[in-house]
Amino acid sequence: MILNGIGLKQILAISKKSLSIPHRYPQILHQFLLRLKMPNDTRAPFPSSAMIEPIARCNLKCPECPVGRGELKRSGIMKLEEFQAIWKSFQGKIAHVLLFNQGEPFMVQSLDQMIRECTKTKTYSITSTNAILLHKNNWAERLVDCGLNELIVSIDGITQTTFEQYRVGGRLETAIQGIQQIRKIRDASKKKYPILTMQMLLSKVNEAEWIDAIQFSKKIGCDGIVYKTMQLDRVEDPNSKIFLPSNPKLWRYIEKPDGTIVLRRKWKGCSRLWWHPVIHSDGELVPCCFDKNSEYSYGNVLKEGFTNVWNNSNAQLFRKAFLNSPKPPFKMCENCTEGLWAVELLPHQLKKYL
Numbered sequence: 001m002i003l004n005g006i007g008l009k010q011i012l013a014i015s016k017k018s019l020s021i022p023h024r025y026p027q028i029l030h031q032f033l034l035r036l037k038m039p040n041d042t043r044a045p046f047p048s049s050a051m052i053e054p055i056a057r058c059n060l061k062c063p064e065c066p067v068g069r070g071e072l073k074r075s076g077i078m079k080l081e082e083f084q085a086i087w088k089s090f091q092g093k094i095a096h097v098l099l100f101n102q103g104e105p106f107m108v109q110s111l112d113q114m115i116r117e118c119t120k121t122k123t124y125s126i127t128s129t130n131a132i133l134l135h136k137n138n139w140a141e142r143l144v145d146c147g148l149n150e151l152i153v154s155i156d157g158i159t160q161t162t163f164e165q166y167r168v169g170g171r172l173e174t175a176i177q178g179i180q181q182i183r184k185i186r187d188a189s190k191k192k193y194p195i196l197t198m199q200m201l202l203s204k205v206n207e208a209e210w211i212d213a214i215q216f217s218k219k220i221g222c223d224g225i226v227y228k229t230m231q232l233d234r235v236e237d238p239n240s241k242i243f244l245p246s247n248p249k250l251w252r253y254i255e256k257p258d259g260t261i262v263l264r265r266k267w268k269g270c271s272r273l274w275w276h277p278v279i280h281s282d283g284e285l286v287p288c289c290f291d292k293n294s295e296y297s298y299g300n301v302l303k304e305g306f307t308n309v310w311n312n313s314n315a316q317l318f319r320k321a322f323l324n325s326p327k328p329p330f331k332m333c334e335n336c337t338e339g340l341w342a343v344e345l346l347p348h349q350l351k352k353y354l
C-alpha cells in the first residue's frame with residue numbers, strides 16, 4: 001500500500017509515534033494527512049504550520065552547526081514588532097508554530113511575548129534550546145506564564161565530559177538547573193505546559209549513555225526523551241564522520257564502498273514546500289530550514305507581507321523543480337530529512353535499531 005510515497009510500514013510507524021507522544025498527536029496526524037495529498041501545482045494553499053526564527057546567533061560553538069562555526073551570513077535578532085507583524089498573517093490560521101531554527105532563542109528577551117501572541121490564538125508553540133540560559137532572567141516563571149506548549153532541551157551527554165564534547169562551551173549543571181526550575185514552577189502552578197522534552201543527539205561520545213539517559217531525563221525534570229540521529233552539515237568532509245556513533249545502525253547515512261556517505265533514504269519528493277514556510281530572523285522566507293543562508297529565498301515578508309511572497313514567482317519556480325523530479329533537484333536536498341524516517345527516535349524505537 002503506497003499513499004503519496006508513504007508505505008504501510010511508515011504509516012504504522014507514524015501511528016505508533018503519535019500514540020507514544022500524545023501531546024504531539026495533532027501535529028503528527030496533521031502532517032500525515034497533508035502528505036496524502038500529493039502537490040501537483042506550483043501554487044501552495046495557506047500553510048498549516050510555520051517555523052519562525054527569533055535569532056540567528058548562539059552562545060555555544062557546536063561543531064556541526066553553521067552558527068557555531070561562524071558560517072551563517074546573518075546574525076540578527078527579530079524584533080517583537082517584526083514578529084507581531086508577521087504573526088498577523090498567521091494567527092488563527094495555522095495549527096502549530098516552531099519558534100526556533102538557527103541560533104539560541106533564549107538570547108531573545110522578548111521570546112515570551114512572541115509566545116504569548118501564539119497562545120492568544122491557540123496555536124501550539126514549540127521552541128528548542130541548548131538550555132544554558134534557562135536559569136537566568138526568570139525564564140522559568142515567564143515560560144510557564146506565557147503558555148509555551150513544548151520546550152525541547154538539547155542534552156547531548158549525561159556527564160559534563162560527554163555533554164561538552166558537542167555542546168562546546170556549555171555546562172551541564174547550568175542546563176539542569178534551568179530545566180528543574182521550569183518543572184518546579186510548572187508543577188507548583190498545576191499547569192500542563194510547557195511539556196519538557198529532552199533531546200539527545202546520538203554521537204560517538206554519548207552512544208553508550210542512551211539507556212541511562214532515560215532515567216536521567218526523568219531525574220532532571222523532563223517529561224520524555226527523544227533521540228535524534230546526527231546530521232552532518234558537511235557530509236562530503238571525511239572529518240565530519242568523527243562525530244557519528246561507532247554503531248552505523250544509529251546513522252541516518254550509509255557508507256558506500258568508496259568511503260563516501262549518503263542518506264539512508266529513497267527520494268520520494270518533497271511536500272514540505274507546500275505546507276511549512278520557514279522565516280529567517282531578517283524576514284527572508286525560505287523553502288525550508290536547510291536553506292541556511294537564504295540562498296533560495298522567495299522574498300522578504302517584513303517588506304512585502306507573507307501572502308504576497310508565499311506564492312510569488314520565486315516560490316512557484318522553486319516548487320516547480322520538485323514536480324515529478326526523480327531525484328533531489330538541489331544540492332541541499334541531498335542531505336535533508338524529507339522522507340527520512342530515522343530522524344527522531346523514541347526509546348523503544350532505538351532499542352529496535354540496536
Ligand code: SF4
Nearest residue numbers: 270288290332333336
Ligand atoms: S532540502 Fe529540499 S527536499 Fe529537503 S525540505 Fe528543503 S526543499 Fe525539501
